[in-house]
Amino acid sequence: MGRVIAAGVALGFCVVLLGAPPASAQSGSAQSGSLGVQASIDRRPIEDATVAIDPANQVELQVIATNSGTAPVKVRSVRLSGVALALTFFAYDTTAPFEVPAHGSVSRTFVLDLGDLTGQATGLLPSSVELLDAQRGTLGEATTVADVRGSLWSVYGVFGLAMLVLTILAWVTSLLALARHRLAPNRWRRGLRFLPAGFGTGLVAVISLSVLRLVPPEPAVEIPVVLGAAAIAFLLGYLTPHPAPPAVAESDTTVRLAVPNTQEFTR
Template identity: 90%
Template sequence: MGRVIAAGVALGLCGVLLGAPPASAQSGSAPSGSLGVQVSIDRRPIADVTVPIDPAKQVELQVVATNPGTAPVKVRSVRLSGVALALTFFAYDTTAPFEVPARGSTTRTFVLDLGDLAGQATGLLPSSVELLDAQRATLGEATTVADVQGSFWSVYGVFGLAMLVLTVLAWLTALLALARHRLAPNRWRRGLRFLPAGFGTGLVAVISLSVLRLVPPEPAIEIPVVLGAAAIAFLLGYLTPHPAAPAAAAAGDGATVRLPVPSTQEFTR
């Protein structure tokens, strides 16, 4: 049971640490004729602000693409997506081909129906609007934080509940092993026994802050929180008492103490 819980928590951790490539790698893979992108949602610029998105209403998305290059760039589609813990929880692609002239700009306006977003995400999510070419490569993007007013029972909310259950089970198994003196004698192995519970605690904290609309799960926040919680849990396991000590004490209390019998000597007259 403990291995299953550890595997579930480890999958969530791998999604955080390995799921998303670095920003430099993403920008490096973009075509040479990349575009500058400015986006407004419901006529409000999304740069450096939190954008509320109500799935019950249609969203007006305005994109201004600027081409600083010397050759025109063809855009095939526009993508609106939201990511948390390196996992994409919603993505909407709109196919609307247009061309951005060299050293010029083009403005396009789209109306998006996000009705099913309520069942996909809720809370604060890092989001982006990308311009894609015919090969689905990113020509340019604008990033923001979306305040998705979705359902608590959305995919994102259920994912958080699942991580909470796994984390509670991980702590219970580790603490029960401690109470029953079944932890490994080696301190490092005892620390590793508590490590999945720490990872799970960090993931639950990140998701909870996002759903409660306090802090978005951006890499600069989620990675230190998860690794910090894991380090604390490992330290707790490392500092737990040696499991053989209580057993030895109990054995000493119940042992029979034999007093030495004085030796007898024979005297001859």
């Protein structure tokens, strides 16, 4: 049971580390984009702002694409997406081909129906508006933080609750093993035993801050929080006392005396 819990928590942590592209890859993708993008939702610019999205209402998305190159650029579709913990929790593509002339700009307005977003995400999520070409490559994007007014029982909310349950079970199994003197004699192995519980604690903290609309789960926040919680849990396991039970004092030993046989005499 403990191994299953540890595997579940470790899987969530691997998604965070391996799913997030490195900074160099992100900067390279931004440099390859040939269009500058300015976007607004319900006539409010999204750059450097937190944009509220209510799935019960339609969203008016306005995009201004600027081409600073010497050749026209053809746009096939526009994508609105939200990402957390390196996982895409919602993405809406609108196919509306248009061409941006060289040294020119084009403005387009779209009305999006995000009704099913209620069951996909809730809380603060890093989001982006992307312009895509015919090969689904990104021509340009504008990033923001979306305040999704979804349900706690959405995919994102249920994911957080599942991580909470796994984390509690990981701590319970580790502490029970400590109380029953069943941890490994080696300090490093004891630290590794507590490591999944630390990973889970960090993931739960990141998701909770997002759902409570306090801090969005951006890589600059989530990775230090998860690694810090994991390091603390490992240190706690490393510093736990040796699992061998205390030696019994000589004065506490019980000496069993032999009982002499009794014989019954008959007259």
